[in-house]
Amino acid sequence: MPEGDTVWRQARDLRAVLEGQRLLSSDFRVPSFATVDFSGQLVSRVESRGKHLLMFVAGHVIHSHLSMEGHWDIYPALPGDRRARWRRPAFTARVVLETAAATAVGFSLGTLEVMPEELVSDAVGHLGPDLLGPDWDAEEALRRLLAEPGRAIGVALLDQRNLAGIGNIYRNELCFLARVHPATRVADVPELPRLVELAKRLLEANKDRPQRSTTGGPARGEAAMWVYGLAGKPCKRCGSLIRHDTLADPVFPTHAARDIYWCPRCQGGSEQPAS
Structure with missing residues (x-):
């Protein structure tokens, strides 16, 4: 069951492959954000806040919450045009973010939304101190x-x-x-x-x-x-x-x-x- 420690690890692993990298492609598989395209844009940072994951891209934030069954999987890039076989059913994928080195896939996410960076407080501003965050108080x-x-x-x-x-x-x-x-x-x-x-x-x-x-x-x-x-x-x-x-x-x-x-x-x- 995803709790703060699980989300912290997910952010750490995603940070290692996404932060400071340009996206070759982005594929949002939810109707509200299906037209969003961050191809060529830099992922400036990835962080967790409590049970929430935030990815900062081109003045926007990709906000996800794992809820009960969500998970971000990371697949290394393979030589040539080969693609890594996903470990979870493709129909449960909600977003696919690809860089030159790896592909990150968010499966069964309870929440997935894209918002301007200045509105991030709408998603996480209500949270109390993060037990694993720099703001812990x-x-x-x-x-x-x-x-x-x-x-x-x-x-x-x-x-x-x-x-x-x-x-x-x-x-x-x-x-x-x-x-x-x-x-x-x-x-x-x-x-x-x-x-x-x-x-x-x-x-x-x-x-x-x-x-x-x-x-x-x-x-x-x-x-x-x-x-x-x-x-x-x-x-x-x-x-x-x-x-x-x-x-x-x-x-x-x-x-x-x-x-x-x-x-x-x-x-x-x-x-x-x-x-």
Whole structure:
């Protein structure tokens, strides 16, 4: 599941093949931008902001968001007229950017849009401090979380307006590490600054790993996670069976309730009020 660390790696890899390069061609496979052509234009920079990817080209920004299934693949240029075989179905490609050295293909992107550079704040201006960005500010993230003290910590952590980069895996793992049920009110979370610090440390520890681990163990299978996806399994800390439910966000009633996992002994009871 793409979260801030995944997007950071995507930006790093795309930067290596696109930044400072001229595009031989661009192919936007979404109706709204099908006529956009950046052929011959220089990609000046590539960066991530939370879960968003930004590519700056000729006074414009190519903005993408991976959502649940999106991914950018990079294929090296082959000799002659040969083309690398794509690893994903062609019908899921939303944009193809080609340079002399490589081709970058955005598959199944949840968001893809092109905008003038001066309007980039419309896409990412709402974001809180980026956990993996140069603007990271723990005090500002803490201030934003505390601005809604009655909100469940499990939904406040997912709100990218508070701090950018946490998805459902990290919010569940962070709540376990902080020993709080995801439905605990922000105001009732003990040592909230420590939780914010843990979020930064977890994403930093995983940003260079192809497979995520929050336990410090092998980055694969059940050993990689404390509680996420492990309903019915024994807690690695106390042996109690991990529980599962969903938690909705009243601030965004149209959003689907998301899965939560917790240990009833390490994190409290199975039912805790969100407000």
